[in-house]
């Protein structure tokens with residue numbers, strides 16, 4: 001069970017530079033696969049791990065292997081093989097983040113379809129880690145442009161996928177090029193015969209790890225999922241909060257930082273909300289839970305660890321804002337509702353690339369999770385109307401209204417209008433802050449992801465009350481970029497809607513794109529790392545120097561723009577700039 005894994009990151013004895021990043025990115029506790037993989041990998045043992053995407057398996061191998069890297073040696077010490085180019089980029093990007101404080105560390109993603117000369121240049125300069133697809137890696141080995149004689153460890157990531165895609169010969173050939181004593185880790189979501197054969201042939205006395213999937217859920221909990229699409233998760237959650245009968249809600253996110261950020265955003269939208277995470281002292285945590293129990297607080301945004309064992313009958317809803325690492329965490333999370341025989345609602349947000357985890361959860365719990373659509377504007381309107389009616393009836397019964405009745409009589413007398421009109425006017429005044437018929441600006445419609453890109457007119461901008469700022473991104477005409485690539489990647493990766501994006505001007509080596517001024521810092525940070533046409537965007541406020549320090553977003557918000565984003569900082573390390 002998830003509860004059994006109580007090891008902390010400090011106990012895992014990772015290199016201090018790696019440990020520092022874990023704190024910075026806000027990981028609170030190792031995921032089950034991390035807790036079990038990191039110690040043997042640090043000891044140099046081979047490993048056979050059954051785990052899927054979303055379990056934190058990238059960090060499970062990257063953190064220990066990076067802890068052991070020799071920075072003085074400028075040749076490949078880690079080789080990660082992945083089935084797809086997307087995964088190669090994702091893993092390379094994650095490694096580059098985790099290695100942020102390893103001075104001089106370089107990781108190179110290598111995949112087909114990318115210019116060979118770029119790869120050669122980077123290899124020539126020297127890299128310590130290579131992440132790539134088997135075909136292109138084998139190409140380099142054949143040409144002698146990639147040397148693996150100093151390799152310490154090879155990782156096969158998503159081995160089942162890799163073999164399913166017909167890469168078995170390439171994988172075998174590549175493994176032949178690796179030195180005899182090297183370490184090897186093989187991760188696979190499933191363990192078909194072919195994978196086990198490769199494992200048997202190449203792993204030496206491996207530690208075997210399986211993230212158990214046998215679990216059960218309570219049947220008083222109704223489970224639904226929302227496919228993240230066309231709308232930010234925060235807006236989706238707000239809608240759900242408005243439209244459902246909610247007594248208490250527990251929202252799960254992955255990091256400590258996210259508990260605070262999301263909770264602040266919900267508070268600013270008028271919900272009574274507080275974070276719950278491992279950084280808080282025990283008395284602080286208890287106070288938050290007590291407030292939730294007592295009903296002075298309705299929403300708690302928590303990490304898995306902080307919410308462990310939480311038993312509050314009032315929790316009618318559990319929202320998996322970030323998908324859990326494994327099916328057991330899912331079962332544990334949703335078990336926080338439906339307590340004491342009550343009905344509970346579990347809602348899971350699933351991004352397109354997390355669909356495999358959804359399938360795994362359904363398989364493991366042997367229960368289908370129903371797709372849900374978000375409440376429409378009409379639903380919200382109906383709901384507000386019902387609530388308003390209830391409010392009227394309640395006040396009518398409980399309050400002494402004599403003074404007000406006389407007031408209405410006198411108004412009617414003086415102005416000679418009907419009671420209906422007076423009541424309508426008063427209703428209008430009452431609901432102004434939270435309209436019974438919400439407008440588009442207040443409640444966004446769900447838009448399809450593939451919206452047509454239209455040049456933005458100023459008129460549109462005003463309609464949305466959205467202030468846009470110009471940002472520079474490091475991809476341009478010479479990289480073959482078109483506006484649709486930029487819109488596609490920004491909407492996919494940053495969860496912005498295509499209508500949030502203003503004009504796009506494509507120059508030779510960079511482009512200028514207009515994006516919301518109030519873009520949250522985490523979105524900005526994420527956008528720095530997004531790849532478009534083989535280039536990392538490295539977004540920066542337009543007009544600022546390209547040498548600004550990477551990873552530090554400007555202080556967004558009123559008047560704060562650009563102030564912290566001073567030119568003249570350190571040059572980003574080459575690995576973060578991607579293939580040249």
Ligand code: AMP
Pocket residue numbers: 026027028029030031034052053054055056057058059254255
């Ligand atoms: P992966 O299974 O490697 O694709 O990782 C899935 C996601 O989980 C990534 O976005 C990671 O940043 C995140 N992640 C990995 N380990 C942790 C952790 N210990 N705490 C919180 N988030 C994590």
